[in-house]
Amino acid sequence: MHAVGQSVAxxxxxxxxxxxxxxxxxxxxxxxxTAVIVPSRHAHARLxxxxxxxxxxxxxxxxxxxxxxxxxxxxxxxxxxxPLARGTVRYHGEPVALxxxxxxxxxxxxxxxxxxxxxxxxxxxxxxxxxxxxxPLIHPELGAYKRAQPPVVPKxxxxxxxxxxxxxxxxxxxxxASDVTVSGHYTVPQVDHAAMExxxxxxxxxxxxxxxxxxxxxxxxxxxxxxxQSFHLQQGQVIVDVPLVGxxxxxxxxxxxxxxxxxxxxxxxxxxxxxxxxxxxDMATSPVGMGLVADVKLGATRDGLLQVAELTFLLxxxxxxxxxxxxxxAICSECTGPxxxxxxxxxxxxxxxxxxxxxxxxxxxxxxxxxxxxxTMDRLAATLGMDPVELRRKNLIGPxxxxxxxxxxxxxxxxxxxxxxxxxxxxxxxxxxxxTGPHTVRARGLALFWKTSSSPPNAISGALxxxxxxxxxxxxxxxxxxxxxxxxxxxxxxxxxxxxxVDQVHIHTHINTKVDPEHWKTVASMSTFMAGRAxxxxxxxxxxxxxxxxxxxxxxxxxxxSVGQGRVFLTADPNVSVTVSDVAHGYSYPGGDAVGxxxxxxxxxIMRHLTLLDEETGEGHPGPxxxxxxxxxxxxxxxxxxxxxVVRALTVVDAGRAINPAGARAMLQGGMCMGIGxxxxxxxxxxxxxxxxxxxxxxxxxxxxGEQPDAYVVELVETPQIDAPFGARALGEHGLLAMPAAxxxxxSHAIGRPxxxxxxxxxxxxxxxxxxxxxx
Amino acid sequence: MQSTNTxxxxxxxxxxxEQRRVSLRPADTLLSTLRDELGLTGAKPGCENGDCxxxxxxxxxxxxxxxxxxxxxxxxxxxxxxxxTVEGLDGADVQRQFLQHWAxxxxxxxxxxxxxxxxxxxxxxxxxxxxxxxxLRSNICRCTSYAELIHAVEAVxxxxxxxxxxx
Ligand code: FES
Ligand code: FES
Numbered sequence: 001m002h003a004v005g006q007s008v009a010x011x012x013x014x015x016x017x018x019x020x021x022x023x024x025x026x027x028x029x030x031x032x033x034t035a036v037i038v039p040s041r042h043a044h045a046r047l048x049x050x051x052x053x054x055x056x057x058x059x060x061x062x063x064x065x066x067x068x069x070x071x072x073x074x075x076x077x078x079x080x081x082x083p084l085a086r087g088t089v090r091y092h093g094e095p096v097a098l099x100x101x102x103x104x105x106x107x108x109x110x111x112x113x114x115x116x117x118x119x120x121x122x123x124x125x126x127x128x129x130x131x132x133x134x135x136p137l138i139h140p141e142l143g144a145y146k147r148a149q150p151p152v153v154p155k156x157x158x159x160x161x162x163x164x165x166x167x168x169x170x171x172x173x174x175x176x177a178s179d180v181t182v183s184g185h186y187t188v189p190q191v192d193h194a195a196m197e198x199x200x201x202x203x204x205x206x207x208x209x210x211x212x213x214x215x216x217x218x219x220x221x222x223x224x225x226x227x228x229q230s231f232h233l234q235q236g237q238v239i240v241d242v243p244l245v246g247x248x249x250x251x252x253x254x255x256x257x258x259x260x261x262x263x264x265x266x267x268x269x270x271x272x273x274x275x276x277x278x279x280x281x282d283m284a285t286s287p288v289g290m291g292l293v294a295d296v297k298l299g300a301t302r303d304g305l306l307q308v309a310e311l312t313f314l315l316x317x318x319x320x321x322x323x324x325x326x327x328x329x330a331i332c333s334e335c336t337g338p339x340x341x342x343x344x345x346x347x348x349x350x351x352x353x354x355x356x357x358x359x360x361x362x363x364x365x366x367x368x369x370x371x372x373x374x375x376t377m378d379r380l381a382a383t384l385g386m387d388p389v390e391l392r393r394k395n396l397i398g399p400x401x402x403x404x405x406x407x408x409x410x411x412x413x414x415x416x417x418x419x420x421x422x423x424x425x426x427x428x429x430x431x432x433x434x435x436t437g438p439h440t441v442r443a444r445g446l447a448l449f450w451k452t453s454s455s456p457p458n459a460i461s462g463a464l465x466x467x468x469x470x471x472x473x474x475x476x477x478x479x480x481x482x483x484x485x486x487x488x489x490x491x492x493x494x495x496x497x498x499x500x501x502v503d504q505v506h507i508h509t510h511i512n513t514k515v516d517p518e519h520w521k522t523v524a525s526m527s528t529f530m531a532g533r534a535x536x537x538x539x540x541x542x543x544x545x546x547x548x549x550x551x552x553x554x555x556x557x558x559x560x561x562s563v564g565q566g567r568v569f570l571t572a573d574p575n576v577s578v579t580v581s582d583v584a585h586g587y588s589y590p591g592g593d594a595v596g597x598x599x600x601x602x603x604x605x606i607m608r609h610l611t612l613l614d615e616e617t618g619e620g621h622p623g624p625x626x627x628x629x630x631x632x633x634x635x636x637x638x639x640x641x642x643x644x645x646v647v648r649a650l651t652v653v654d655a656g657r658a659i660n661p662a663g664a665r666a667m668l669q670g671g672m673c674m675g676i677g678x679x680x681x682x683x684x685x686x687x688x689x690x691x692x693x694x695x696x697x698x699x700x701x702x703x704x705x706g707e708q709p710d711a712y713v714v715e716l717v718e719t720p721q722i723d724a725p726f727g728a729r730a731l732g733e734h735g736l737l738a739m740p741a742a743x744x745x746x747x748s749h750a751i752g753r754p755x756x757x758x759x760x761x762x763x764x765x766x767x768x769x770x771x772x773x774x775x776x
Numbered sequence: 777m778q779s780t781n782t783x784x785x786x787x788x789x790x791x792x793x794e795q796r797r798v799s800l801r802p803a804d805t806l807l808s809t810l811r812d813e814l815g816l817t818g819a820k821p822g823c824e825n826g827d828c829x830x831x832x833x834x835x836x837x838x839x840x841x842x843x844x845x846x847x848x849x850x851x852x853x854x855x856x857x858x859x860x861t862v863e864g865l866d867g868a869d870v871q872r873q874f875l876q877h878w879a880x881x882x883x884x885x886x887x888x889x890x891x892x893x894x895x896x897x898x899x900x901x902x903x904x905x906x907x908x909x910x911x912l913r914s915n916i917c918r919c920t921s922y923a924e925l926i927h928a929v930e931a932v933x934x935x936x937x938x939x940x941x942x943x
Contacts, residue, residue: 025821
């Protein structure tokens with residue numbers, strides 16, 4: 001009866017193939033009012049007047065709110081964002097008013113009657129423009145904003161919301177020791193999460209003081225705390241309920257619609273109000289993934305040993321910061337890629353622009369970071385005339401080395417990048433580019449990634465295990481099921497620890513902050529680790545209780561007993577036993593009198609030994625361990641049309657231990673597919689006025705069937721992480737991390753010219769070839 | 777048809793072989809009628825303009841995007857037009873193959889893909905590889921790698937390496 005290491009189907013899978021799985025929009029109670037956002041049609045403007053009177057008079061309208069009705073600022077790290085614009089609008093799509101009506105049709109009709117009178121302000125259309133000396137200020141009041149979650153270092157009277165740094169070793173020494181230097185300039189656009197379920201929230205304020213929130217959030221406990229804090233409530237008054245979530249990818253970790261729905265409900269005497277994003281709103285009004293401009297400079301000896309890295313990142317956070325300062329620190333923490341570099345200087349600036357504001361995106365900054373560093377490694381290899389795989393092998397970080405934040409690595413915390421690289425290189429064997437026809441070539445590219453969690457040092461996770469009379473168990477954790485299978489993984493861990501079948505573990509598929517123990521947030525691929533540790537502790541606690549009751553029945557000491565196979569038995573003589581069901585709800589003597597009670601196990605985990613990064617040097621301990629891996633692609637490219645296709649994609653990753661191998665593989669492959677999308681087509685576009693151009697799935701292109709590679713190859717290396725459940729490392733985000741870098745490497749080989757900007761479209765390659773011709 | 781005082785009217789719609797009484801505004805889409813009137817929430821809104829396919833149902837056996845259809849076109853028809861939703865699938869092979877091949881993660885696109893593949897099975901069971909992919913392109917899945925979905929389709933169509941209708 002081994003549950004860990006088995007490819008068990010998701011607990012909720014049967015409901016997902018019958019249409020019975022419940023998501024947030026699937027059970028709206030009759031009588032729920034609908035709120036609709038009135039978005040700004042300008043990217044940067046002063047609001048002169050918002051006239052809501054005509055909208056209020058429309059049939060079915062109950063209330064209309066503007067910024068005047070919402071005197072608060074939100075922000076995970078820096079409180080810079082009014083939930084409804086006040087005085088200024090800073091991006092196209094920003095909520096200016098909220099119309100509450102009996103039905104969506106009435107609300108939308110009325111929303112068109114809200115008259116917004118505004119005076120355009122100069123547009124800040126890029127991070128480069130934002131940091132120019134005479135740039136218009138997007139947040140003149142930057143210095144006054146409250147810092148909700150330090151560290152964050154705003155630069156008042158600029159558009160720089162935060163400056164995160166790494167200062168390690170002595171770069172001057174590194175340059176002196178270098179025979180060659182290379183540098184590169186890279187751009188990655190903002191990207192959209194494009195989860196198939198758009199974000200939504202429903203809030204009802206009851207007259208006993210309770211606030212019921214139903215939402216698509218990945219961070220129910222964050223929603224609870226933020227609402228409590230913003231509206232002066234006890235946390236227990238706020239009850240956040242989250243059913244299954246239809247994909248998230250970081251985009252549902254931001255708290256936005258919940259605050260608006262609360263304001264709406266408050267304005268209508270607490271009646272239930274729902275706010276459901278249309279696709280267009282989900283793309284242009286709710287946050288996207290940040291964009292990035294990077295300058296990377298590397299120095300190395302003649303034989304390819306890295307001496308120094310200097311990196312500057314401008315993070316396009318759009319109009320508001322949300323979690324970008326935390327992303328900036330995550331980028332700093334791993335800024336060198338998985339390579340040994342003693343002298344490092346890294347500056348990551350969170351920069352305001354008049355773009356849609358940004359939040360976490362799958363990988364927390366690591367796919368753009370990986371793109372920048374891996375492209376530069378390829379440049380260095382070309383300059384040295386060295387095989388790119390050999391250059392990487394030479395510089396790989398290993399146990400005993402220190403990361404940019406000076407965290408000393410062990411085999412357990414790092415894993416085995418060498419084996420990942422060697423296997424990937426073997427799987428990708430072949431020349432970098434070879435002709436396959438008169439106008440077609442096949443090319444290969446490889447890139448490495450590494451990532452740690454960059455979670456708060458005090459992130460917590462809990463688990464509760466209660467026994468049913470028949471010995472089956474109920475498991476409650478605070479993780480949200482966004483599609484990653486985390487609930488099933490937790491059930492497998494519990495089943496393994498209790499020696500029972502996974503079928504005997506009953507999970508709450510949805511989570512409710514009132515009854516489920518807190519889990520920080522379902523992000524950073526941390527659910528298996530954190531919730532898993534809590535589940536293991538809860539299992540131990542339950543087993544101790546089972547033994548203490550069974551010891552009475554079996555007339556022995558609890559220490560003499562073991563639990564397994566549905567029984568509590570004498571370790572020395574398994575024939576002497578009681579069934580778990582005999583003791584799960586108390587043990588009854590023959591006369592009917594009883595002892596014990598329901599077995600309820602508790603487990604609680606808090607991150608250990610993590611520290612915040614030092615503001616000056618970046619020194620600190622950002623995560624419990626790393627996940628390292630190597631990825632590669634083969635592409636077929638037509639040199640006349642610049643059309644190309646990824647035909648084969650591979651990932652070799654150190655998984656520590658795969659608790660659910662088929663689940664892990666599915667997660668990684670899905671990430672690879674998304675990564676190929678990011679490499680080949682995805683990117684948020686704005687016009688000259690800062691208006692969002694691609695706010696629909698027909699214009700914001702994501703991968704569709706037939707565009708995926710013909711073959712996905714996934715290999716798992718298993719170097720256990722000692723303190724993780726069964727050694728399992730984080731895997732949820734990692735499938736996509738190095739894909740764009742690998743595709744760029746292959747395309748660069750194919751066209752004989754470095755490709756440094758994402759996405760890599762046939763058009764962008766054509767332009768690149770034209771500019772090269774013009775330069776000739 | 778029976779008018780009410782709200783501008784709504786009562787009609788008959790055949791869904792999953794059952795005659796259902798629905799009340800509607802002329803502008804109601806089939807997707808909204810299924811979800812909001814009949815509680816058949818398997819079909820999902822993903823874009824409501826035809827881009828994503830999460831709302832796919834079968835109309836007279838053909839997959840259609842229910843966000844693009846007006847319910848009025850399908851009510852009170854003689855002979856009745858048949859609308860089938862995921863809730864009407866009962867132990868179908870396509871459901872088994874989706875489970876078997878890990879053809880979903882979050883599950884939000886799944887009802888739409890299930891109905892699409894069920895429609896493919898009925899309309900074009902001999903579809904070759906390119907045709908199968910063409911069918912699948914009408915819908916989006918943001919979680920899986922598509923390989924899983926394609927494997928499930930191959931199994932449903934009985935083309936999977938000489939192992940027809942494996943379960
Ligand atoms: S909701 Fe119908 S196609 Fe997207
Ligand atoms: S399973 Fe999530 S969109 Fe397909």
